[in-house]
Amino acid sequence: MEYILTAKDLIKEYRHSAKALNRFSIHVPKGAIYGFVGENGAGKTTFIRMVCGLQAPTSGTYTLYGVKNTDKNILNSQKRIGAVVETPSIYMDMTAKNNLKQQYQILGLPSYDGIDELLHLVGLDSVGKKKVKHFSLGMRQRLGIAIALVGSPDFLILDEPSNGLDPQGMIEIRELILKLNRKKQITILISSHNLDELSRLATHYGFIAKGRMVKEITAKELEKVCRKCMKITVTDTTVLAHVLDIMNIEYEIISDTVANIYGEVPISELTLKLSKDNCYITTLHEQAETLESYYINLVGGANHE
Known part of the structure; x- marks a missing residue:
């Protein structure tokens, strides 16, 4: 099986605190929707930030697209990731289109080609000049995902994408995630507390507690256990x-x-x-x-x- 992301014996220590990650391992298959499950403080966000290059491990390694984190080419692998960590990075006084233009500039992309397609993909092609501060929470989440998709990543990391959404917002996010995975062949890792919603999406699961991976299991294996x-x-x-x-x-x-x-x-x-x-x-x-x-x-x- 081909894996987009793996980790082995990752440790992350902070001064005067317990290990955020404690010999943590993970295997995210190419093409999967991977449900990353654990309570607050289990180490999910620490690991996500590490993979995105925002933090470094104390020890242990992770591999992204076959490149180890200790390799100088890891930056090129990290450029293939799109991520929405904690809250979407959006400018409330801008329109959706201008938010996307801002991300194009940050990434140094040569033109704005593809913005209209991205807005259509996330269902925001009809918002016009409406400022983001007037968007619903679900619309903001979808815009955050659109921003994460700038640069055409083939691996998307979503931290609590349905957090705080009403039922309609959850359905819209769910349908978008499934579309990105099935039609765009994007591998997706979802960190979520909403287990009912996650069960409608995930093809694979990883359960983390106290910084350790407790169990990795496919949806089919889980269905057999839970049938x-x-x-x-x-x-x-x-x-x-x-x-x-x-x-x-x-x-x-x-x-x-x-x-x-x-x-x-x-x-x-x-x-x-x-x-x-x-x-x-x-x-x-x-x-x-x-x-x-x-x-x-x-x-x-x-x-x-």
Whole structure:
């Protein structure tokens, strides 16, 4: 697998404080929407600022487009990143177009070609001469992303892009992120507390706690872990397994009397078939782990080592 960004054993120490990053590692695949999950103070923003070249690690390394942070060519790799860290860098008394022109000048681009296309891409092509101070929060977020896209980066880092947005604003940001990833083939790393919204976007996840990567997992792997199942208690799981095999239903035997059954289960048919072999159901309970509960169980353990 090809990775845009990796890190190994990164440490970031500040005077008179705990390590912001503590032997931190990460693997962001090319083409992914990577959900970067952790509570405040876990080290997410420290790592993002490091990758963007705003801070240096105390020790350890990260690699961006195959170039190590200790290599002098790392600056060229960092130029391929677009980022919205904490709050969008926008001028409130300017129009959206003038904000983009300002970014073109900062990057030293030779012309303003592409500004109209960028405004259209983020859904701000009809704002005209309206100043940004009169924009909604969602519009400002989309403008921030447009500014991050100046220079045509192929890796976009977004720090809490849906923070404070109303439902409509969240939908607009979600649709924009999906469009950038699927149509523009931009790899995106999203740091977010909004796990419900993140679950609608991410193809990969990294869970960080106390400066350490606790778990990296794909969305498909997570879906398998969190999928709906029915916990069933019966008088004999040996009989249950035999019947479920015949019915071609996936299951997991937990003990002599308890099992998890996955997928749609015709309860009446199952009960009838079991009873023919003198096996009876005593309890049934549907359950499904959400991304939020998975995160709490995972990071909760890490926070109480």
